[in-house]
Amino acid sequence: MELLVLVWRNLTARLTRSLFTWLGIAVATASMVLFLSFGEGLRQALAAEMGNMGPQIRVVAQGTDAFSPPLPELPPEMLGQIEALAPELGIQKVIPAVVMFRGGFDPATSFLFYGLPEGADPRDFYPPARVAAGRIDPHPDGAVVGAKKAELNHLTLGKPLRLSREVTVPVVGVLEPAGSMVDSFIFVPMKTLQKVLGTRNYGVFLLQLDPSADVEEVARKLEAAIPGIDAQSTTEALKFAERALRIGDLIRFGISLVALVVGGLLVANTVMMSVYERTREFGVMRAIGARRRFIFGLVLSEALFLALAGGLAGVLAGILGSAAINLYTQQAVGLALSAVTPRLALFSMAIALVLGLAAGLLPARNASRIPVTEALGRI
Amino acid sequence: MLRARELSKRYRQGEAEITALDGFSYDFPPGATAVVGPSGSGKTTLLNLLAGFDRPTAGEVELAGVRIDTLDEDGRAGVRLAHAGFVFQSWNLLPTLTALENVAFPLLLAGVSRLERDRRARGLLERVGLASRADHRPNQLSGGEQQRVAIARALALEPTVLFADEPTGNLDSAAGARVLDLLLEHASGERRLVIVTHDLDIASRAERVLHLRDGRLVRVEDDAAI
Numbered sequence: 071m072e073l074l075v076l077v078w079r080n081l082t083a084r085l086t087r088s089l090f091t092w093l094g095i096a097v098a099t100a101s102m103v104l105f106l107s108f109g110e111g112l113r114q115a116l117a118a119e120m121g122n123m124g125p126q127i128r129v130v131a132q133g134t135d136a137f138s139p140p141l142p143e144l145p146p147e148m149l150g151q152i153e154a155l156a157p158e159l160g161i162q163k164v165i166p167a168v169v170m171f172r173g174g175f176d177p178a179t180s181f182l183f184y185g186l187p188e189g190a191d192p193r194d195f196y197p198p199a200r201v202a203a204g205r206i207d208p209h210p211d212g213a214v215v216g217a218k219k220a221e222l223n224h225l226t227l228g229k230p231l232r233l234s235r236e237v238t239v240p241v242v243g244v245l246e247p248a249g250s251m252v253d254s255f256i257f258v259p260m261k262t263l264q265k266v267l268g269t270r271n272y273g274v275f276l277l278q279l280d281p282s283a284d285v286e287e288v289a290r291k292l293e294a295a296i297p298g299i300d301a302q303s304t305t306e307a308l309k310f311a312e313r314a315l316r317i318g319d320l321i322r323f324g325i326s327l328v329a330l331v332v333g334g335l336l337v338a339n340t341v342m343m344s345v346y347e348r349t350r351e352f353g354v355m356r357a358i359g360a361r362r363r364f365i366f367g368l369v370l371s372e373a374l375f376l377a378l379a380g381g382l383a384g385v386l387a388g389i390l391g392s393a394a395i396n397l398y399t400q401q402a403v404g405l406a407l408s409a410v411t412p413r414l415a416l417f418s419m420a421i422a423l424v425l426g427l428a429a430g431l432l433p434a435r436n437a438s439r440i441p442v443t444e445a446l447g448r449i
Numbered sequence: 450m451l452r453a454r455e456l457s458k459r460y461r462q463g464e465a466e467i468t469a470l471d472g473f474s475y476d477f478p479p480g481a482t483a484v485v486g487p488s489g490s491g492k493t494t495l496l497n498l499l500a501g502f503d504r505p506t507a508g509e510v511e512l513a514g515v516r517i518d519t520l521d522e523d524g525r526a527g528v529r530l531a532h533a534g535f536v537f538q539s540w541n542l543l544p545t546l547t548a549l550e551n552v553a554f555p556l557l558l559a560g561v562s563r564l565e566r567d568r569r570a571r572g573l574l575e576r577v578g579l580a581s582r583a584d585h586r587p588n589q590l591s592g593g594e595q596q597r598v599a600i601a602r603a604l605a606l607e608p609t610v611l612f613a614d615e616p617t618g619n620l621d622s623a624a625g626a627r628v629l630d631l632l633l634e635h636a637s638g639e640r641r642l643v644i645v646t647h648d649l650d651i652a653s654r655a656e657r658v659l660h661l662r663d664g665r666l667v668r669v670e671d672d673a674a675i
Contacts, residue, residue: 072557072563075550076545076546079545079546080545083544083545351543351544354537354541354542354543355543355554356522356526357500357502357529357535357537358529358530358535358554358555358558358602359526359527359529359530359531359533359555359558359559360526360530360558361523361526361527362522362523362526363523364558441503441522442502442503442522443497443502443503446502446537
């Protein structure tokens with residue numbers, strides 16, 4: 071009959087009420103876990119993505135952020151400038167590319183075209199890329215489609231793909247699923263894309279460096295040598311993404327806070343009611359010789375126990391919910407967008423506990439301060 | 450030892466000041482002492498002060514050699530745990546605990562190990578004739594049985610003073626007699642029993658009777674007088 075047994079008995083003596091409270095905390099915690107799991111999922115997906123990227127630096131027109139499709143704003147002569155600097159800076163390969171994004175709200179109506187120069191194929195962009203059907207090189211006049219894009223839009227070999235009113239190319243290759251953003255890309259020859267966009271410019275230069283080169287240093291030197299460009303390294307892109315994700319995290323946490331506060335009030339209400347009902351019991355305990363601290367600890371433990379049990383159930387529900395979300399996003403965009411990482415699980419448990427603590431303090435204080443004579447009705 | 454000196458308790462009730470106890474002095478000898486008097490005579494107030502549930506407005510209380518009137522609530526709780534036991538008229542037991550756990554509760558507060566608690570609590574239940582009811586909750590016990598469990602609990606730490614407030618008030622005569630026997634059995638040697646009652650038959654079983662009226666001790670009868 072330790073303290074925990076007393077706590078357990080008191081909670082089970084009012085089972086329905088305790089269950090509802092537990093459920094409230096569980097739902098609140100689960101909603102927070104789910105909300106925040108998106109940020110964690112995106113972080114993981116991005117890190118994996120960047121790790122698999124072939125090029126270590128992408129050069130874009132100044133002002134283009136790391137995750138927007140770059141506009142074709144880099145003039146053709148810039149390629150020569152970079153190539154001239156290549157030996158000195160340790161750049162092994164410069165791949166100019168053009169990107170075109172046709173957006174829609176539905177993954178099935180969004181298209182990201184990557185125009186690659188002659189001699190380059192999807193493996194230069196994403197080394198693990200493998201072809202499932204047809205050929206991997208879109209040249210001279212075909213399109214190689216990522217696995218998810220092919221599936222969503224029913225693009226099989228030989229099917230025509232209309233890029234504009236004048237330009238239509240046939241599908242000449244379909245890639246194997248890679249569990250990466252590449253699954254949603256369509257690779258076409260660069261000349262074709264330049265024709266569609268009516269430009270001779272490039273959108274981006276993808277640079278592969280010597281293994282010994284210092285990526286950040288090369289990027290800084292390039293920016294100094296050629297005005298009007300941003301040389302973005304993958305680490306930099308991740309940092310940029312992290313900033314964006316943090317803001318997202320804060321907003322999502324703010325939203326889930328509403329649920330959490332409601333959960334906390336539930337616990338406070340349950341424990342407060344149970345304190346009022348048990349005034350006499352506390353009086354008996356005090357009469358026998360229990361100190362205030364004992365009563366305080368007992369009541370606070372009840373709140374903490376409810377919060378802990380609710381938090382655990384919430385994290386478990388969050389993990390299940392996250393798996394369900396991933397089933398959907400993997401099907402829709404080929405990426406697991408939600409992840410319940412250990413730090414997210416721990417953070418959620420900590421929040422649930424703080425909630426229990428905050429909710430239990432006032433009832434615990436009240437319970438421990440009722441005068442013995444009053445509690446026993448002996449005035 | 451249990452001793453009161455010039456003990457007074459006054460309450461404010463709105464504009465009026467009520468004197469619940471007025472200059473009570475008495476040195477309780479070992480054995481059973483009954484406190485009798487009509488309603489409002491100050492019996493419950495006296496017990497509250499003697500047991501340290503409340504602090505006097507004036508005067509001193511000494512319980513087991515400690516001046517409890519000067520202690521704070523937790524200090525008095527510590528003295529109670531170590532030296533005093535209580536049996537109230539009703540609502541004595543913790544409803545979510547079994548009879549055995551109720552008896553073991555003071556031992557838990559005193560930091561006695563789990564095994565030892567269990568062993569001693571079983572022995573106490575046996576003493577009050579309830580060994581077979583150890584695992585029953587209070588709501589599964591009769592009034593008399595509940596009161597006997599309360600006595601077993603009050604005796605758990607072998608207190609030097611046992612306080613009882615109308616301990617048989619809610620019981621039929623047979624159950625009441627048994628409860629009273631158990632209480633009196635404890636009041637031997639150096640131990641003291643203070644029993645508050647309005648039932649003169651019960652009071653007559655004590656070795657002395659204190660008569661309260663309007664908060665004052667008006668008469669002390671000892672064995673010879675009864």
